[in-house]
Amino acid sequence: MANLIIAERRQAMLAVEICDQGAGMVPEMMDRAFEPYFTTRPNRGGTELGLAVLAMPARNDEPSAS
Numbered sequence: 001m002a003n004l005i006i007a008e009r010r011q012a013m014l015a016v017e018i019c020d021q022g023a024g025m026v027p028e029m030m031d032r033a034f035e036p037y038f039t040t041r042p043n044r045g046g047t048e049l050g051l052a053v054l055a056m057p058a059r060n061d062e063p064s065a066s
Helices: 050-060
Strands: 003-010 013-019
Touching: none
Parallel strands: none
Antiparallel strands: 003 013
């Protein structure tokens, strides 16, 4: 289960924080987390586009996702 928290809102900007109960990722994985087709769970199905697709709309207007 995950929690969605709107962390900050200013004019046309919005910061969103999503927390889950997962084990987390080591720093090397965090560096690649928004790359298309990167996965920490190979051979388990899915498109492996989750975080990359999430970040795409944000990148069109040049905000950041992390």
